[in-house]
Amino acid sequence: MHNSLTNLQEIKEEIYSKNINDNNSVKIIAVTKTFKMDKITPLIDDGHIHFGENKVQEAVNKWTALKTSNENLKLHMIGKLQKNKVKYVIPLFDYIHSLDSLELAEKIFIEQKKKNKNLKLFIQVNIGNEKQKGGVNTEELFNFYEICKTKLNLNIIGLMCIPPQGIDINTYFSSMKNLNSSLGLEELSMGMSADYMDAIKHKSTFVRIGSKIFGDRV
Numbered sequence: 001m002h003n004s005l006t007n008l009q010e011i012k013e014e015i016y017s018k019n020i021n022d023n024n025s026v027k028i029i030a031v032t033k034t035f036k037m038d039k040i041t042p043l044i045d046d047g048h049i050h051f052g053e054n055k056v057q058e059a060v061n062k063w064t065a066l067k068t069s070n071e072n073l074k075l076h077m078i079g080k081l082q083k084n085k086v087k088y089v090i091p092l093f094d095y096i097h098s099l100d101s102l103e104l105a106e107k108i109f110i111e112q113k114k115k116n117k118n119l120k121l122f123i124q125v126n127i128g129n130e131k132q133k134g135g136v137n138t139e140e141l142f143n144f145y146e147i148c149k150t151k152l153n154l155n156i157i158g159l160m161c162i163p164p165q166g167i168d169i170n171t172y173f174s175s176m177k178n179l180n181s182s183l184g185l186e187e188l189s190m191g192m193s194a195d196y197m198d199a200i201k202h203k204s205t206f207v208r209i210g211s212k213i214f215g216d217r218v
């Protein structure tokens, strides 16, 4: 069996065998950025559904034909999204995890209307309030959510974060869980190769795993 498929199956075993927090509902997004199709197709052939990319042009090249021939595939935009790329994202992707500004929200609203398609959206939260990192600050989150929902009628399904690395990771995950439930949201996008089990303990429903499935990115 191909390595990437073996790795995915080990991760599935780890996630679904333990009985924590309804973990049967956890979805694994295989993050395929920088990886070539020879590592990815074994997962598609095995029926894996959720895949994530962080660059629009790379995703268009890799996934346009595959998405047409395989209607079950779900594609997740997980990287920083420029406004001028939104028009390429709406037709190809099913989810955006990186909604992080009002300007981007308005652009998504306009392009979705043009294409008559509504994606499932996560608001990215800058949970560590880090200067260099994207995401809506926690103080602005409730107001931002209200505008997205009532004024723009966007389909916000949950919150997403890339927390600061370090020993406090569980504190950030716990804050995210609380913010998510105070907004009454169902889905939560957090946890990567190094910390997905911690994220699941805090009720993450979408984990985004790249290197632990496909190997190191070069």
Ligand SMILES: *Cc1c(COP(=O)(O)O)cnc(C)c1O
Binding pocket: 031, 033, 054, 078, 079, 162, 192, 193, 194, 208, 209, 210, 211, 212
């Ligand atoms: C690359 C990336 C991941 C996956 O990272 P790994 O550590 O390789 O699992 C998850 N989320 C985002 C937003 C990413 O850019």
